[in-house]
Amino acid sequence: xxxxxxxxxxxxxxxxxxxxxxxxxxxxxxxxxxxxxxxxxxxxxxxxxxxxxxxxxxxxxxxxxxxxxxxxxxxxxxxxxxxxxxxxxxxxxxxxxxxxxxxxxxxxxxxxxxxxxxxxxxxxxxxxxxxxxxxxxxxxxxxxxxxxxxxxxxxxxxxxxxxxxxxxxxxxxxxxxxxxxxxxxxxxxxxxxxxxxxxxxxxxxxxxxxxxxxxxxxxxxxxxxxxxxxxxxxxxxxxxxxxxxxxxxxxx
Amino acid sequence: xxxxxxxxxxxxxxxxxxxxxxxxxxxxxxxxxxxxxxxxxxxxxxxxxxxxxxxxxxxxxxxxxxxxxxxxxxxxxxxxxxxxxxxxxxxxxxxxxxxxxxxxxxxxxxxxxxxxxxxxxxxxxxxxxxxxxxxxxxxxxxxxxxxxxxxxxxxxxxxxxxxxxxxxxxxxxxxxxxxxxxxxxxxxxxxxxxxxxxxxxxxxxxxxxxxxxxxxxxxxxxxxxxxxxxxxxxxxxxxxxxxxxxxxxxxxxxxxxxxxxxxxxxxxx
Ligand SMILES: Nc1ncnc2c1ncn2[C@@H]1O[C@H](COP(=O)(O)OP(=O)(O)OP(=O)(O)O)[C@@H](O)[C@H]1O
Ligand SMILES: [Mg+2]
Numbered sequence: 001x002x003x004x005x006x007x008x009x010x011x012x013x014x015x016x017x018x019x020x021x022x023x024x025x026x027x028x029x030x031x032x033x034x035x036x037x038x039x040x041x042x043x044x045x046x047x048x049x050x051x052x053x054x055x056x057x058x059x060x061x062x063x064x065x066x067x068x069x070x071x072x073x074x075x076x077x078x079x080x081x082x083x084x085x086x087x088x089x090x091x092x093x094x095x096x097x098x099x100x101x102x103x104x105x106x107x108x109x110x111x112x113x114x115x116x117x118x119x120x121x122x123x124x125x126x127x128x129x130x131x132x133x134x135x136x137x138x139x140x141x142x143x144x145x146x147x148x149x150x151x152x153x154x155x156x157x158x159x160x161x162x163x164x165x166x167x168x169x170x171x172x173x174x175x176x177x178x179x180x181x182x183x184x185x186x187x188x189x190x191x192x193x194x195x196x197x198x199x200x201x202x203x204x205x206x207x208x209x210x211x212x213x214x215x216x217x218x219x220x221x222x223x224x225x226x227x228x229x230x231x232x233x234x235x236x237x238x239x240x241x242x243x244x245x246x247x248x249x250x251x252x
Numbered sequence: 253x254x255x256x257x258x259x260x261x262x263x264x265x266x267x268x269x270x271x272x273x274x275x276x277x278x279x280x281x282x283x284x285x286x287x288x289x290x291x292x293x294x295x296x297x298x299x300x301x302x303x304x305x306x307x308x309x310x311x312x313x314x315x316x317x318x319x320x321x322x323x324x325x326x327x328x329x330x331x332x333x334x335x336x337x338x339x340x341x342x343x344x345x346x347x348x349x350x351x352x353x354x355x356x357x358x359x360x361x362x363x364x365x366x367x368x369x370x371x372x373x374x375x376x377x378x379x380x381x382x383x384x385x386x387x388x389x390x391x392x393x394x395x396x397x398x399x400x401x402x403x404x405x406x407x408x409x410x411x412x413x414x415x416x417x418x419x420x421x422x423x424x425x426x427x428x429x430x431x432x433x434x435x436x437x438x439x440x441x442x443x444x445x446x447x448x449x450x451x452x453x454x455x456x457x458x459x460x461x462x463x464x465x466x467x468x469x470x471x472x473x474x475x476x477x478x479x480x481x482x483x484x485x486x487x488x489x490x491x492x493x494x495x496x497x498x499x500x501x502x503x504x505x506x507x508x509x510x511x512x513x514x515x516x517x518x519x520x521x
Contacts, residue, residue, distance in 0.1 A: 153456050155410030156403055157377075172456055174406045192454075 018050040019080065024062040026070045033078045036221070045079045050086055051098065054105040057088040068097025147183075154179055154193065167197075175215060184208070195240075196223070203242050208252065212238040222247050254362045256369040257498075258388035260412075262404025264375030266396045267433035270469055271491075272372035273301045274480035275392065278495035280335035281480075284367035287326065289357075290340035291384035292374040293349060299339045303476020304330065313341040316353030322360045331481070336366075349383050358387050377407055386417050390427040392460060392498075396434050397445040402454050405430075409457065429460035431494060436465040437510040448508055461494030463487050464507040 021029060037044050051072075056063035075082050085098045086105025095102055147166035154160055154169060156176035161167075167181035170188045177193035179185055184205050185197045191209035198205035198220035207217055212234055216225050219242040226234075229249060237252035259272045269292070276288035290298035293313060299305040304327045310320035315338070329335035338357075341348065361369055373384035385391060391412050395405045412426045413419055419426070432451055439445040452459055468485035472478065480495075482488040486507055493503050 152413070153409075155413065156406040158410040158414070174410075174454070175403060176407070177410070189456075 016050050016083070017047055018052045018086070019075065019082075020052040020055060021071070022055045024056055024059075024066040026067060026074050029071065030074045030077075033074065033080075037078050046081055047079075048081045048083050049075075050084055050103075051075065051082045051100070052105060053085055053087045053094065053098075056094070060089070060092065064093045066094050068094045069099060072098055072100065148181070153189070156193070164200075173214075181205070191217075194218075198242075207240040208238075210237050211235055212240075212249070217247070217249070219247055224249070254366050254369060255389050256358070256371065256387050257390045257392060258371040258373055258385040259392045259394060260373040260381060260385055260408050261375065261394040261401070262377055262381070262408040263396070263401045266394050266401055267463065267469075268375075268394050269297045269301055269372050270473065270479065271392060271394050271431060271433065271463070272370050273298060273478040274488075274491040275495065275498070276335060276368070276370040277329075277332065277478040278480045278491060279368050279370075279498075280329070280332045282495065282499065283334070285334040285365065286368040286370065287336040287338055287361055287366050288370040288372060289338040290372050291349075291380060292372065293340045293380065294342065294345050295374070296340045296342045298372050299327070299337060300476065301473050301478060302329065302337050304337055304339075305476075308339045311339045311341040312357070313344045313348040315357055316349055318356075322357075322364060347379075349380070351383065351386060354383060354387065377404075377411060381408070382411065382415055385412055385426075386415070388412070388416055388426050389418070390429065392429045392431050393455070393457065394431050394433055395451060395455070397432060397436070397440060397447070397451060399446065402446065402451055405455055409455065428457040429498070430455055430457045431460045431463065433463040434465045435462050435507065437508060441510055448505070459505065460497050461490055462505055462507050463490045463494070 023029065056066065072082055082100050084101045084103050085095065086103050087095045088105060089095060090102045090104070145165040147168050148162035149168045149170070150160055151170040153171040154173045154177040156174045159178040159180065160169070162181040162183065164182045166183040166186065167179055168186045168188070169179060172189035173179050173187055173191050173193045173195065175192045178196070179187070179193065180196045180199055182200045182202060183197065185195050185207045187195065187209040190211035190213055192213045192215070194216040195207050195209070195214055196218040197207050201220055203220040205219060207219065212229065214226060216223055217240050219240060222242055222245065224247050233249055233251060238249055239252050240247060240249050242248070257275070259268045259275065261268050272288050276286050280286040288298065288302070289312060290296060291312070292298070299308055307327050310325040314320040315322065315325045326336040326338055329337065358369065371384045371388065374380040393405045393408060395401050409428060412428065416426050418424065430452065432448060435448070436445060440447045448459070448462060464486045466485055466487035468482050469479050469487050472482050479485060479488050480491040490507050493506065496503050
């Protein structure tokens with residue numbers, strides 16, 4: 001009998017955004033999430049996420065004082081869709097209260113942008129940060145990934161995300177399309193939609209494009225809308241980088 | 253080999269049904285056995301434009317639900333021997349269609365040795381439009397020279413790339429054609445409408461044709477006769493050119509310039 005292709009059960013690897021909860025206070029989580037979502041409206045809408053509770057395991061007492069169902073309600077309020085929670089202690093009161101399936105998390109993690117000591121004072125917004133590590137990653141070495149190459153136009157309503165790497169687009173990014181990368185973004189064509197680089201916090205990432213007509217550009221959460229981009233830079237080749245807190249747009 | 257072409261747009265009222273009727277008629281006139289399917293379940297327009305509304309007995313939903321046979325459901329065109337119309341249902345809603353059901357219909361049409369299956373998509377980017385484009389080998393993306401229409405076309409191109417059968421099966425991508433309809437050169441000149449160059453630049457797909465805004469389109473629809481059969485009209489000629497290009501012929505684009513009015517048309521408007 002031929003194998004039944006209509007329904008297949010098999011293992012697979014998928015990339016999910018994970019939301020790291022670094023503070024046992026729903027109000028602060030709420031505030032920082034509002035901040036994140038506002039920086040990139042639409043980017044997070046209805047995104048399935050893994051809620052990473054492992055940072056809270058360091059202090060079990062404060063962890064267990066956190067109201068799990070209020071935390072989940074808060075996450076859902078911001079239009080994120082929690083699917084599973086990662087925790088080092090599946091029997092903690094918090095783990096029992098989150099109402100989503102649990103997976104084992106914690107232990108080793110690979111260095112990311114957040115491990116670089118911060119020069120500026122850490123603000124509340126840094127207590128939650130969407131990152132994109134595989135949840136049970138045991139890699140310790142930093143891995144250099146090849147860039148993600150898209151050799152067709154990115155259309156309105158499409159979203160392309162290059163995890164932990166550069167995104168190269170040969171063709172245009174249409175209005176209403178979104179290109180997102182943890183590293184740099186290169187667009188060999190007009191950039192008319194939204195481009196967000198350094199989304200997991202890497203502030204030294206940049207956006208390059210052949211014709212800047214973007215609805216929004218963002219580097220590590222610092223964004224500018226088209227209205228605030230000077231007229232003389234529009235429609236021309238440009239590079240966009242972060243200079244302290246300011247988003248710098250320069251002709252290429 | 254049967255070729256399936258979807259006529260789609262995202263935005264409503266841009267001329268999909270007008271285009272489907274003319275493309276199907278044009279291909280049939282060039283000798284290809286052609287069927288045109290109305291996917292706009294619940295509205296049903298195509299049979300009016302093809303002038304066969306009084307002969308509709310069974311429809312696409314009946315066929316999908318295996319309540320009628322292909323032979324019973326297809327309506328033979330009254331002018332061309334090798335042209336058939338598969339009408340939509342007026343009484344059922346879009347949920348009556350399933351991909352499996354449509355797959356069965358497509359299979360039957362292939363077995364009946366049709367050269368072309370033209371799918372007239374409903375407006376929108378929802379289920380109905382996705383069903384209409386699912387089996388497409390080629391797509392005629394119908395766009396009016398306005399920002400909202402171009403944006404919707406861009407959106408539908410994205411859906412073609414990600415949700416068509418070809419994309420899901422990792423086959424060669426759906427071949428895309430841009431058809432600009434209701435083009436009015438004098439309004440382009442006034443800056444009230446986007447120009448051909450603007451649209452081609454925004455969508456970045458090959459241009460199949462430019463159909464000018466023309467009163468003969470409505471006249472033809474009212475007469476139940478696809479406008480491509482009106483050889484006097486600019487719209488009819490433009491559709492004819494588009495058929496030639498669809499079949500691989502290189503033809504220069506016409507109807508892009510403001511027509512200088514002759515003394516007669518200046519007098520009689
Ligand atoms: N080239 C043209 N010149 C003038 N009028 C046109 C032209 N093309 C289409 N129209 C008119 O525009 C209207 C809509 O056309 P049509 O029904 O073909 O669009 P549609 O995209 O199928 O609409 P829907 O989204 O509702 O299915 C009709 O009244 C038709 O006569
Ligand atoms: Mg229609």
